[in-house]
Structures are given as structure tokens and as C-alpha cells.
Amino acid sequence: MISQLAPLVEAQLPGAVALRHRLHADPRVSGQEEDTAAAVCEAIGLPGEPVAGTGRLLRLGPATGPAVVLRAELDGLPVPEQTGLAYASTSGVMHACGHDAHCAALAAVARAVAEVALPHGVLVLLQPREEAAPTGAGDVVADPAFARHDVRAVIAAHVQPVLPRGVVSAAPGAVNASCDELVIAVRGRGGHAAYPHRCDDPVLALCQTVAALHHLVSRRVDPLDSAVLTVGRLDAGTASNVIPSVARAHGTLRALDAETRRVLLAAVRDVVVHTAASYGCEGTVAAVSNEPVLRNDPGLSGLVAPLLVELGLHADTRFRSCGSDDFAHYGAVAPSVMLFVGVDDGSPGAPGLHDARFAPPDEVVGELAKAYLAGLVAALGTLPE
Structure with a gap:
């Protein structure tokens, strides 16, 4: 034929x-x-x-x-x-x-x-x-x-x-790979940029969270498996002299194995919650599964x-x-x-x-x-x- x-x-x-x-x-x-x-x-x-x-x-x-x-x-x-x-x-x-x-x-x-x-x-x-x-x-x-x-x-x-x-x-x-879209929110206590000690800064907490997230694949995934986590967007604040009350990050998680995906999603939540808490803030993750x-x-x-x-x-x-x-x-x-x-x-x-x-x-x-x-x-x- x-x-x-x-x-x-x-x-x-x-x-x-x-x-x-x-x-x-x-x-x-x-x-x-x-x-x-x-x-x-x-x-x-x-x-x-x-x-x-x-x-x-x-x-x-x-x-x-x-x-x-x-x-x-x-x-x-x-x-x-x-x-x-x-x-x-x-x-x-x-x-x-x-x-x-x-x-x-x-x-x-x-x-x-x-x-x-x-x-x-x-x-x-x-x-x-x-x-x-x-x-x-x-x-x-x-x-x-x-x-x-x-x-x-x-x-x-x-x-x-x-x-x-x-x-x-x-x-x-x-x-x-599978594809999960991640929306991370860190909520703190906003205020005047000149008085950070009277605030719980979600921007700083989010920055530390993003840095920690980018270590997850190298430390939680078998080097012979394939996965990637990328944060591609950050949203926070309205003025340079204001500490906002919330900061958000948007990212994507990809994995070629369903178990690797499960492990990484759980690890993302752990990092977000505990890193935010260490700065006096509350961290949450919304994960939307797009493709298997x-x-x-x-x-x-x-x-x-x-x-x-x-x-x-x-x-x-x-x-x-x-x-x-x-x-x-x-x-x-x-x-x-x-x-x-x-x-x-x-x-x-x-x-x-x-x-x-x-x-x-x-x-x-x-x-x-x-x-x-x-x-x-x-x-x-x-x-x-």
C-alpha cells in the first residue's frame, strides 16, 4: 500500500x-x-x-x-x-x-x-x-x-x-511529559517599605520559595529519570515603597513518569508551605493537571x-x-x-x-x-x- x-x-x-x-x-x-x-x-x-x-x-x-x-x-x-x-x-x-x-x-x-x-x-x-x-x-x-x-x-x-x-x-x-500548571500564593502582612520589621514580607518569602523549588528535581528525582520544574512568572506589589500582603508565582511541572510526578507535586507543596512559614507567611499551591x-x-x-x-x-x-x-x-x-x-x-x-x-x-x-x-x-x- x-x-x-x-x-x-x-x-x-x-x-x-x-x-x-x-x-x-x-x-x-x-x-x-x-x-x-x-x-x-x-x-x-x-x-x-x-x-x-x-x-x-x-x-x-x-x-x-x-x-x-x-x-x-x-x-x-x-x-x-x-x-x-x-x-x-x-x-x-x-x-x-x-x-x-x-x-x-x-x-x-x-x-x-x-x-x-x-x-x-x-x-x-x-x-x-x-x-x-x-x-x-x-x-x-x-x-x-x-x-x-x-x-x-x-x-x-x-x-x-x-x-x-x-x-x-x-x-x-x-x-x-505530563504537564501540571502551578499557581503559588504567599500571603503575609503588608505595610510600609521603611518598616519591614513590622511586616511579614511575602515577596522575600516567595523569592526564597522559588529558589528552593528549582533544587527539587536535582535532589528528589533519580538522575536517570526526566523531569523539569520552571517558574516563569512572578506577581507582587503595586509600588516600590509598599510591602504587599500577597505575592504569587506561576510555573509548570513536567515529568515522564507518573510516580515522579506524584513525588514532585508533594514536594512542591512541602517547600511552599514550610518556606513561607519560616518567614511568618502562609503558602499555598494550586496545581492544575493539563496533560498526562x-x-x-x-x-x-x-x-x-x-x-x-x-x-x-x-x-x-x-x-x-x-x-x-x-x-x-x-x-x-x-x-x-x-x-x-x-x-x-x-x-x-x-x-x-x-x-x-x-x-x-x-x-x-x-x-x-x-x-x-x-x-x-x-x-x-x-x-x-
């Missing part, structure tokens, strides 16, 4: 690149992706069925029976673009995570697949809200429109600037790798990342594989994901399409004849 579909996909790439330019120039933020979904459906040639609000489902092949899902994300980010591309967005919203290329590649594969007789269904999933919590994958899984299909496997592809061009990772097991660990099905991953090689790509089976993706939710429904497609061309200081300068070349659309195709053929091969 792969030899039959590969040239058909190749023939669709010029149109896919044009679609990529169209999507990139006019992106939408999470929850407002109707126009993006409509553009991709138009390019595929099917109207699609709504799912999870602004998402779409398009079924190819047999209308009933087992189906393999191919997923791409619709949303952009609230990032003012700085790429200098002729088709750059000027709206203050940008496809800074490659979702425009993912959708374009998936459209190419869908159009190619529509030209052949399929043994089983192929369900194209244009998923909303990957970039903003609450993310869309959980809502897709819970939507009756999705549940009506007999989903037997789910495949996704994502650009990855950590990997070189021409390399696609099909690693088995945990490949992306993303685990690639080992059997399906093993089937994809040789097909990638057959399509002229280099297959990697070791790549792991403490990034997170709501694609993790599909693993609870069926065997799933996230394929990471390398876009690093070796340029020093090249921008990464979510950077205002991030702009993979158009040739990456073809490499993403090959990754989708390898995943699809591997998954179809696991279904009963």
Missing part, C-alpha cells in the same frame, strides 16, 4: 504548500478555529462533521467498521510574528508551533487516500485547542461524534527543531519505523522530550503514536517552537506527509482483513 500511496501524496504537495501559506497568513487562536477548519475541509474536498466545538471529523473509505485516526491541530498562538515571510501573519496571532504545516500535510495525505480503495476507514481529525487549557483532545474523546467510530489507532505528526531535517522519531513508550504522559504504543511504533526508512527518511527510536501535548489523551482510546519530524537545518541559534521567528521551510510539509503516511499504513496493517 505504501508504494501505491507515496506517489499520490507527492502529487498533492504543491497544493498542500499553498494551503500551508494560506493557513499561516491567517491563523486563529484556540477556540476560534472555525475558519481554519473550513479551509482544510475545503482543501480535502469534504465538509466534515463538527467535533469538540470548532474541530472537524472527515471519514474516508468504508463508512462503518474499524478506523485509523490521523490528527492535526488547528490553533495558532497569540505571538506577533517576526519571520519576515512573504505570507507572514500580521494579526498578532502566529502558527509558531507548526500546526499550519501539520494541517497542510494531513490534507495532502487525505486527498491521496481518497483516490484508492481502502480496507478500513481513515478518520481525519482536525483538532481544536491544543495550545490552551482546557485542551481539546479530552473533549474530542468524550464527543459522541468521535465515539461513534470504531477507532483502532491514532496517529499524529509534529515538527521538532531538536531533531535534524530528514529524521523522524517513532520512539516507543513515554515520549512527552504521552506514551507511544511500542508495537505500533515498531511497525512505523521501517516504513519511514522505506519512504527515504531516517527513523529515530530514542527521542524524548519534556514538552507536553494533549495527544496523550488518545492513548486511553486506542494504540497511538506521535511522530516527531525534524526541522533543524544546523543553523546556529535557530528558533524553536513557540518562537516568533519559527518558520520551517515548505519542504517540511512533504516530510510530515510521509510521516503521516507511514503511521497510517502501519496502523492499517494491524487491523483484521
